[in-house]
Amino acid sequence: MTQPPLKLPDTAPTSHALPDGRLSAPSAERNAAPIFERLADYVPDRGMVLELASGTGQHIAALAGMYPDVVWQPSDASGERMDSITAWRAHRGADNLRDPVLLDASKPWPDFPDLRLVYLVNLFHLIPQDDAEAVIRGAAGALAAGGHFFIYGPFRTDGTFRSEGDAKFHASLNAQNPLIGYKDLEWIEAELCSAGLSLVAVH
Numbered sequence: 001m002t003q004p005p006l007k008l009p010d011t012a013p014t015s016h017a018l019p020d021g022r023l024s025a026p027s028a029e030r031n032a033a034p035i036f037e038r039l040a041d042y043v044p045d046r047g048m049v050l051e052l053a054s055g056t057g058q059h060i061a062a063l064a065g066m067y068p069d070v071v072w073q074p075s076d077a078s079g080e081r082m083d084s085i086t087a088w089r090a091h092r093g094a095d096n097l098r099d100p101v102l103l104d105a106s107k108p109w110p111d112f113p114d115l116r117l118v119y120l121v122n123l124f125h126l127i128p129q130d131d132a133e134a135v136i137r138g139a140a141g142a143l144a145a146g147g148h149f150f151i152y153g154p155f156r157t158d159g160t161f162r163s164e165g166d167a168k169f170h171a172s173l174n175a176q177n178p179l180i181g182y183k184d185l186e187w188i189e190a191e192l193c194s195a196g197l198s199l200v201a202v203h
Helices: 026-039 058-066 079-092 129-142 164-176 185-194
Strands: 048-052 071-076 115-121 148-152
Touching (some): 026 058, 026 115, 026 148, 048 058, 058 071, 071 079, 115 129, 129 148, 129 185
Parallel strands (some): 048 071, 048 115, 115 148
């Protein structure tokens, strides 16, 4: 039986549309600086970087301008996001930013040559555990030797939430779909190791 494509719940604040077709999400604006600060330690000197679930395209467009010697490949499982990502690409005018590709990362991946870094932002709590496991295995299989997989998002530790707000958000996700919600860091580390990756750092 063929599984349906990965579909995320509608939990993010509404993006606002700009005249040129770009979508701008307040959450992407807020978390860009801390993400970029940590990601800087893993951006390669050359090769390709793949962003999973690019969403509006804001983050990868900015990163392509910051690191012109690297090829930046945006992707998303939603065809509705392609226009916004393409508009951000045109707005930045960065030659090293590729056209977006439609990619459900929980399914088999196409070949990405010289892939040195895969990163995702706020995805794992929005998908079932089986899909998250498939994403990890997809990244492990696609990365070149010595590459990195960078994951940003909210997690639990041994089933314990970091705040009351996290617990409430998890409950709201669970109410929409009992298969989704926060994952334990211990589970993530075990899956990384099982896929042939090792945990470098947790921030």
